[in-house]
């Protein structure tokens with residue numbers, strides 16, 4: 629069997645998380661049109677057919693120039709996915725020439741010995757694929773280049789082949805029934821945060837953190853989940869709750885559907901909203917929200 633770790637790397641919003649879900653063929657991590665959606669290093673395990681291979685993908689936060697401690701922590705979490713890996717997939721957005729953050733992401737790979745595959749994503753929407761490919765190849769000598777669309781499932785078999793070709797023979801890292809390295813609570817928090825990101829505008833998505841307070845089966849066959857959405861200001865809390873509670877109700881409805889699909893169980897979801905002043909610059913809260921992790 630071929631087995632190994634493969635890190636998905638790049639600036640925010642290039643489609644790393646969308647790619648992970650497409651490669652796994654299931655929704656494992658949250659995605660959104662907003663940059664800096666992913667906050668953690670999250671493993672997702674692809675068990676190949678007939679025990680041919682096992683790829684442990686590591687999704688990472690997008691590399692960027694941090695504006696506060698939250699941003700610093702995201703970059704730190706991403707960098708924690710560069711040790712003891714067999715391969716890196718540098719996910720670039722084929723619809724745009726390289727940004728400063730792309731250069732920063734390439735810089736971040738300097739000390740990495742593992743082979744780096746350039747995945748040019750979003751080819752379904754690219755207008756000058758040749759030009760973008762050329763611009764990226766000038767920035768680094770990539771091991772190979774694969775053109776893909778995570779959204780339309782294009783080029784993914786070739787990408788998997790290229791990854792596995794770089795793996796050594798080895799034992800699987802995860803048993804067949806395990807799809808990742810995170811708790812159910814973590815995924816539930818993420819699914820609630822995803823709805824908050826999708827349904828809120830301006831700066832609010834970045835100021836949102838979610839904490840599950842309670843999660844337990846109830847006698848009536850429903851899973852009871854109690855969660856808190858944290859924001860930084862009273863004005864943001866008002867917006868999250870919405871006129872007569874309309875916004876928080878809508879977030880809860882969609883999040884409940886997503887959580888039910890994840891858990892495969894009926895769920896009773898209760899969400900409250902609280903204010904934690906400047907939590908994004910507070911080490912204690914970053915740690916309490918589980919955003920700052922061990923390296």
Ligand SMILES: Nc1nc2c(ncn2[C@@H]2O[C@H](COP(=O)(O)OP(=O)(O)OP(=O)(O)O)[C@@H](O)[C@H]2O)c(=O)[nH]1
Pocket residue numbers: 639640641642643644645646647658659660661662663664665666667688689690691749750751752753776777778779780
């Ligand atoms: N057109 C097109 N859009 C895509 C494709 N892949 C991802 N996207 C979109 O790009 C946006 C960002 O996707 P994410 O997967 O959240 O990006 P990310 O790289 O994980 O972003 P961060 O977690 O913030 O670093 C979303 O709106 C996706 O729908 C693709 O192949 N084609």
Ligand SMILES: [Mg+2]
Pocket residue numbers: 644645646658659665666688689690
């Ligand atoms: Mg992501």
